[in-house]
Amino acid sequence: MQIHLRQIKRTAGPPHPAGLDHHMDPPPRLHQEPASPLLSAFSAHRSETLAAGRALFVEGDPGSDIHLLESGLIALSHIQPNGKRMIASFVVGNGVFSLSHDGMRLLTAEALQECRLRRVHRVELSHLPADQAEAVKAALDREPWDIQAETLMHLHKDADEGISYFLVRLAGRLNGPISRGSRVRLDMSRVDIADHLGLTVETVCRGLKRLRSDRVIDATGPHNVIILEPDQLKRRAGLGPDFD
Amino acid sequence: MQIHLRQIKRTAGPPHPAGLDHHMDPPPRLHQEPASPLLSAFSAHRSETLAAGRALFVEGDPGSDIHLLESGLIALSHIQPNGKRMIASFVVGNGVFSLSHDGMRLLTAEALQECRLRRVHRVELSHLPADQAEAVKAALDREPWDIQAETLMHLHKDADEGISYFLVRLAGRLNGPISRGSRVRLDMSRVDIADHLGLTVETVCRGLKRLRSDRVIDATGPHNVIILEPDQLKRRAGLGPDFD
DNA sequence: CGCCCGGTTGATTAGACTCAACGTATGTGG
DNA sequence: CCACATACGTTGAGTCTAATCAACCGGGCG
Numbered sequence: 451m452q453i454h455l456r457q458i459k460r461t462a463g464p465p466h467p468a469g470l471d472h473h474m475d476p477p478p479r480l481h482q483e484p485a486s487p488l489l490s491a492f493s494a495h496r497s498e499t500l501a502a503g504r505a506l507f508v509e510g511d512p513g514s515d516i517h518l519l520e521s522g523l524i525a526l527s528h529i530q531p532n533g534k535r536m537i538a539s540f541v542v543g544n545g546v547f548s549l550s551h552d553g554m555r556l557l558t559a560e561a562l563q564e565c566r567l568r569r570v571h572r573v574e575l576s577h578l579p580a581d582q583a584e585a586v587k588a589a590l591d592r593e594p595w596d597i598q599a600e601t602l603m604h605l606h607k608d609a610d611e612g613i614s615y616f617l618v619r620l621a622g623r624l625n626g627p628i629s630r631g632s633r634v635r636l637d638m639s640r641v642d643i644a645d646h647l648g649l650t651v652e653t654v655c656r657g658l659k660r661l662r663s664d665r666v667i668d669a670t671g672p673h674n675v676i677i678l679e680p681d682q683l684k685r686r687a688g689l690g691p692d693f694d
Numbered sequence: 695m696q697i698h699l700r701q702i703k704r705t706a707g708p709p710h711p712a713g714l715d716h717h718m719d720p721p722p723r724l725h726q727e728p729a730s731p732l733l734s735a736f737s738a739h740r741s742e743t744l745a746a747g748r749a750l751f752v753e754g755d756p757g758s759d760i761h762l763l764e765s766g767l768i769a770l771s772h773i774q775p776n777g778k779r780m781i782a783s784f785v786v787g788n789g790v791f792s793l794s795h796d797g798m799r800l801l802t803a804e805a806l807q808e809c810r811l812r813r814v815h816r817v818e819l820s821h822l823p824a825d826q827a828e829a830v831k832a833a834l835d836r837e838p839w840d841i842q843a844e845t846l847m848h849l850h851k852d853a854d855e856g857i858s859y860f861l862v863r864l865a866g867r868l869n870g871p872i873s874r875g876s877r878v879r880l881d882m883s884r885v886d887i888a889d890h891l892g893l894t895v896e897t898v899c900r901g902l903k904r905l906r907s908d909r910v911i912d913a914t915g916p917h918n919v920i921i922l923e924p925d926q927l928k929r930r931a932g933l934g935p936d937f938d
Numbered sequence: 939c940g941c942c943c944g945g946t947t948g949a950t951t952a953g954a955c956t957c958a959a960c961g962t963a964t965g966t967g968g
Numbered sequence: 969c970c971a972c973a974t975a976c977g978t979t980g981a982g983t984c985t986a987a988t989c990a991a992c993c994g995g996g997c998g
Contacts, residue, residue, distance in 0.1 A: 528846060531934050536850045538842065551839055552832070588796070594838035595795055598782065601845045602772060605892040606780045609986065640945065648849040653986055655946055672945060690775050853954065884977065897954055899978055916977060 488546065488589060491582035492518040492568040499566050506559040506567070507549075514550035514572045516586060519543065522565025523637045526557045526597070527645070537646040539597045540638060542623055546589040548572075562638050604647055607688060612647045613657035614687035617667070621677065627694050628683070634675040661686075732790065732833060735826035736762040736812040743810050750803040750811070758794035758816040760830060763787065766809025767881045770801045770841070771889070781890040783841045784882060786867055790833045792816075806882050848891055851932060856891045857901035858931035861911070865921060871938050872927070878919040905930075 485493075497520055500506055507513055509528055524541035526549060538557055541547050549557045550572075575583045600619065604612050621634040636643075640651045647654065658675075661667045666683050668676040677683060681691040729737075741764055744750055751757055753772060768785035770793060782801055785791050793801045794816075819827045844863065848856050865878040880887075884895045891898065902919075905911045910927050912920040921927060925935040 528843070530847070530850065530932060532932055534850060536846050538846050551835055556839055556843070591795055594842055595800055598838050598842040598845060599772070599800070601842060601849055602780050602782050603774070605845055605849045606774065606778060650987060651945080652947085652988085656986090659946080688774060688776055883975095894955060895977080896956085896979085900954090903978080 487579075487581040487585040489518070489544065491578055491586045492570055494574075495568050495570065497566050497568045499564060500561045502561050502563050502565075504561050506561065506565075507555045508558045509555055511555045512553055513555055514548060514553050515569045516546060516548045516572065516575075516590065517559070518568045519545045519547070520566040520568060522567075523562040524565060525560050525562050525638065525642060525646075527560060528557050535645050536648075537642060538601060540620070540642075540646065542620070545623070546586070547593060548590055549593070562642060603688075609647075609649055609653050610657050610660060611686060611688050612649070613643075613654060614661065614666075614683055615689070616643065616647060617661075617675065617677075618684055618687045618689060618693070622694070628677050628680045630678065630680055632677040632680070634677065636673045636675050640672070730829065731823075731825040732829040733762070733788065735822055735830045736814055738818075739812050739814065741810045741812045743808060744805045746805050746807050746809075748805050750805065750809075751799045752802045753799055755799045756797055757799055758792060758797050759813045760790060760792045760816065760819075760834065761803070762812045763789045763791070764810040764812060766811075767806040768809060769804050769806050769882065769886060769890075771804060772801050779889050780892075781886060782845060784864070784886075784890065786864070789867070790830070791837060792834055793837070806886060847932075853891075853893055853897050854901050854904060855930060855932050856893070857887075857898060858905065858910075858927050859933070860887065860891060861905075861919065861921075862928055862931045862933060862937070866938070872921050872924045874922065874924055876921040876924070878921065880917045880919050884916070 500522070506517065506524070519541050521543060524545070524547070525537045526539045526541065526547065527535055527537045529535055540562075541559075547559065549555050549559065570578075570586070575586060578586070603615060607615060617634060618628060620636070621628045621632055624634060625632060638646075640654050643649075643654045644651045649657075658667075658669070661683070662669055664682075666677075666679045666686065668678055670676070684691055684693050744766070750761065750768070763785050765787060768789070768791070769781045770783045770785065770791065771779055771781045773779055784806075785803075791803065793799050793803065814822075814830070819830060822830070847859060851859060861878060862872060864880070865872045865876055868878060869876060882890075884898050887893075887898045888895045893901075902911075902913070905927070906913055908926075910921075910923045910930065912922055914920070928935055928937050
């Protein structure tokens with residue numbers, strides 16, 4: 451079995467963790483009209499940046515803050531006893547995550563790219579307007595179930611089906627429902643995709659190549675995919691063409 | 695790909711769903727000393743039985759009651775668009791489950807054997823003693839993360855490793871930490887195990903046979919396993935020998 | 939320039955699936 | 969009581985998928 455061992459740089463402790471720069475600029479505007487209660491909940495705090503390769507937190511760490519990813523890419527991972535890295539999920543733009551149970555982080559959050567983040571502390575939730583607090587709580591309740599549902603699907607899909615499924619879902623989270631010509635930024639490496647799908651790098655490559663040569667997708671580069679046949683892609687993912 | 699289609703009999707609606715018999719006997723004693731707050735939380739209600747093959751609820755159903763399984767076996771499953779059944783988890787004795795988010799069930803709970811269950815309604819939680827309410831809430835918070843962690847492990851394990859892992863974890867939930875000579879009742883069918891691990895029946899059979907012929911386990915019948923070499927089994931499961 | 943890293947491709951192998959057959963326990967009707 | 973049917977578990981043979989091992993490509997960078 452192919453195992454990818456990886457050295458994760460951990461952000462140092464408070465008060466000013468290495469890799470976390472505090473922006474003094476006014477908070478950048480979120481591209482969302484009108485501002486949702488969920489995003490508004492995070493507007494009180496300035497955003498921080500996290501350098502690529504740094505871990506925001508590591509599984510087992512104490513902590514229960516809630517994070518909003520404004521830009522960049524985060525992998526939520528867990529390391530097996532034998533060292534094999536398993537990526538439970540990726541967080542992309544405007545994703546909210548906490549991954550905490552009983553004051554402890556259950557997964558590692560590592561930045562795959564430089565990220566901009568905002569956070570609210572769990573105790574602050576009660577000080578927020580009711581609609582914002584509700585929106586955050588709803589997102590947190592959904593968090594483990596979303597990850598669970600995706601992981602379960604991948605467990606029961608073969609390589610090509612899993613790759614198509616991954617593309618459909620990622621595209622959906624980036625840009626909403628896919629259509630002919632949708633562009634998907636595949637910012638994570640092939641290793642990351644493999645660690646997410648339970649496959650090897652080579653198999654991921656070949657799966658994508660097959661989609662490309664069958665003209666279901668096109669690619670201007672390894673990390674830039676264009677969806678040519680959305681219905682075909684959904685069909686190969688094991689989803690009906692009416693899937694949103 | 696091998697697909698197991700299955701007809702699930704759904705329990706009919708209130709007031710007296712088919713397949714649910716209301717016991718008039720005094721509640722049977724739980725074998726647990728002293729009674730934990732978690733179990734006590736359910737003692738106010740009489741227990742119900744659910745016949746084998748019946749669904750307690752189906753994914754998408756409204757409902758958020760919390761269930762305690764006193765005896766029997768429940769499969770928590772999800773059906774893919776193509777009809778393939780995926781078992782996210784099994785519930786065994788004294789297991790607590792709800793599987794609800796936003797008032798809706800996210801998975802189907804089907805009885806694989808005749809089951810005895812108790813339930814508390816979500817709104818009743820606030821009427822319970824604080825320690826009991828806390829225990830139930832803690833169990834519910836943990837629920838999706840537990841399922842998630844197991845599913846993620848299985849996604850990244852090959853057949854034999856997954857089967858060993860499944861045995862270790864099931865044995866642990868039935869009887870606590872395993873030791874030489876531990877007995878494991880494997881009450882679910884081979885199809886159910888396959889639908890849980892993302893394998894075929896034949897592969898499950900062969901994996902168990904290999905464990906048997908290597909004298910890691912023994913079996914007096916298809917559903918009665920004895921663990922001969924706990925450390926070997928954990929090693930094959932990808933777990934250290936110090937795993938609880 | 940030469941090295942390294944990430945991505946890709948090819949050849950081979952190992953592992954899981956498919957298909958088929960058979961065994962065993964259980965139940966049913968004659 | 970037996971004949972038969974059914975469901976579940978097991979085993980074997982052959983096929984196919986994905987992993988492994990190896991090589992190569994291209995870009996970024998010291």
